[in-house]
Amino acid sequence: METTAQSIYDIPLTRLDGTPAALAEHRGKVLLIVNVASKCGFTPQYAGLEALYQKYRDRGLVVLGFPCNQFMWQEPGDADAIRSFCTLKYNVTFPMFAKIDVNGKNAHPLYKHLKREARGTLGTKSIKWNFAKFLVARDGTVVRRFGTAMRPEKLEAHIEKLLGDAPTA
Numbered sequence: 001m002e003t004t005a006q007s008i009y010d011i012p013l014t015r016l017d018g019t020p021a022a023l024a025e026h027r028g029k030v031l032l033i034v035n036v037a038s039k040c041g042f043t044p045q046y047a048g049l050e051a052l053y054q055k056y057r058d059r060g061l062v063v064l065g066f067p068c069n070q071f072m073w074q075e076p077g078d079a080d081a082i083r084s085f086c087t088l089k090y091n092v093t094f095p096m097f098a099k100i101d102v103n104g105k106n107a108h109p110l111y112k113h114l115k116r117e118a119r120g121t122l123g124t125k126s127i128k129w130n131f132a133k134f135l136v137a138r139d140g141t142v143v144r145r146f147g148t149a150m151r152p153e154k155l156e157a158h159i160e161k162l163l164g165d166a167p168t169a
Contacts (some may be wrong), residue, residue: 046090048152117142
């Protein structure tokens with residue numbers, strides 16, 4: 001599924017419930033985009049991601065979760081299993097999307113865009129593991145990429161800087 005999107009807002013997405021979506025509905029917001037998994041050693045980061053969302057959503061932050069099963073099959077469930085896990089275990093209220101690939105020939109166009117705009121350590125493009133994080137400014141610019149080990153609470157200064165005092169649109 002290749003796209004010729006002009007901006008991150010034009011890339012077609014699918015919500016966890018199967019309905020179509022696009023990041024355009026979050027235009028003017030600061031986005032934290034994360035590939036997530038329910039059976040990973042980093043899965044407890046869901047709690048930190050939800051805490052960030054609760055703390056900053058009224059100022060314009062949206063956390064977006066993209067389940068991925070590419071790393072040792074750590075997201076084996078279907079949409080219902082993912083939704084149930086996230087709700088019951090971590091009370092996730094931020095938007096979740098359909099399971100995607102983040103690397104390889106079937107990588108989702110969103111992740112192709114993110115990796116092109118913000119490379120990893122030593123200039124690498126590929127996502128190394130679950131819970132890689134991309135921070136996107138209100139104008140759709142991919143500002144920074146954070147590795148799996150970066151705990152969500154350590155992102156607050158970066159988020160605060162992007163939120164500033166601008167309206168949430």
